[in-house]
Amino acid sequence: MTPILARVETRMANELQEVVVEAGSEHSPIFRNLKRALPHVPFTVVEDPKASWASLAGAHDPMGSGKKRLFLVRHRGEFLKKCPGSEGQVCCNYFVVNFASNCPMECSYCYLQEYLANNPALKVFSNMGDLMAEADRLFSRQRRFFFRIGTGEITDSLALDPYTGFCAEVIPFFAAQPNALLELKTKTDRVEGLLGLSPKGRVVVSWSMNPPRVIDDEEHLTASFERRLAAARRCQEAGYRLGFHFDPMIEYPGWEADYREAVERIFATIDHRRVAWVSLGVLRSTPGLKRIMRQRFPSTRLLAGEHVSCADGKMRYFQPLRVSMYRKMLIWIRAAAPAVFVYLCMESKEVWQQVFGFAPSCEKELGNQMLARE
């Protein structure tokens, strides 16, 4: 397979070749927004979109090809799911809502390359009304439970927002919920659609952050560090609470200086009192993902980290190394933002213990600790 890096610079993230619409979805607000935002892109209405996305399987690079055509389809089944977490790891009691599948950007380490390998079509779901009705039923049924909901599990929350207008559709709904908090997780600076809305404390916009060097080398087609930070600042000024995810943290010669500087720059720009949480997580992979990375990004140095197999089947930097990475980050974050809530993503109790000196006894405890910062 031709390495993707040879082509990636010349391919724009939003260089969509076509929007394929499932018959019936033409009446949705998302269709209207897409039509308005993409006047130069041909739209085709089809009865059965599955046939079109099945053809991706035979493409030279199914994942790369999948990102060039957008499918607007009805979502069948439930929108809201409990975050699967990872076996044996401390979980933060999170729900995910999948309003789209796949992502137009190209991070070399992206787990979707393996997770969506058999279904790599870039899809947006048209039945937002069903999503909100389902969420409403869930929230009203369990009023004493506080729901943290994320939209960035199998897509980037904001990458398609300028075209779909998803946020403008759902933020007013979440802003009115007494027992739910929506997290929009992104590597973009596409926040225009958020700025005129009133989140009423119910929406956290969070950025996955890495030092500029990692962004340049591994997070292709994403916004630069500066642009992410500027977008975060605009969101904060517009009344949103923020989150930052140093995930995946990458270890390389000189990583300490780069990450320390990244932490300092963030908290020199952002008011840390308005930061809901910061998470830390090291690069994770699987043998299958490594195989795909080797084909699609053969020169990525991420493959050469000192990773070992962990109890949940994922590969991470060996434990003493990653514990020392987390501890250093914690010191730099505490120095810049003493009161900010920091947690580890997909780590075992032993690692929590070694980093923080305690481990949450259960997922509810961690979820509650995060919400106690409200």
Next chain:
Amino acid sequence: MDATSSINDIIVGYAKEKGFHQQTLERWLNLAEADREAILGLAQGLKPSENHLRDFLDWLDEISLRDGLSPRDVLSSEPLVRIFSDPRLSRSDKLKRIKEEVRRLRFPRLSRIEDAIQQTVRDMGLSSRIQVIIPPGLEGGTVTVQLKSASYEELKRLVVELGRASETDRARRLFELLRGDG
């Protein structure tokens, strides 16, 4: 027939004979010619299973990404050549030792900590009936201590010995190393 195609033919023939998967064969054939040949020498000399060969392919590729050393550079380095040509070692011992060496190059810091832990355990001077088992890849951060006893008296003696050893700085150091505080 040119030299390249004859090497490729030998590799294809070897992989077929061993029943290797197409994916493994393709990775091998996609290497630069000198590397392909070096792996062929390793395969013919040590007869590794497909899983072992895949580990070699992964590790050598990853060393080359990180350190800029080609698989041939690594396989022709002095310590590996010495093991390879040592007449006192059996083929399976050679395979084991060479794999350990390549792993050491692939995971230099992990290996260093593992070595320091093993050294610390040795320095504790425990009798052979007490075994301190380190988790693979140091994952989990816990050691398993195993006592083997054939009698009540022996068990008591081993427990006292272990108790004494656990009071020493070496025992403390063991856990510091496991935590990454070394």
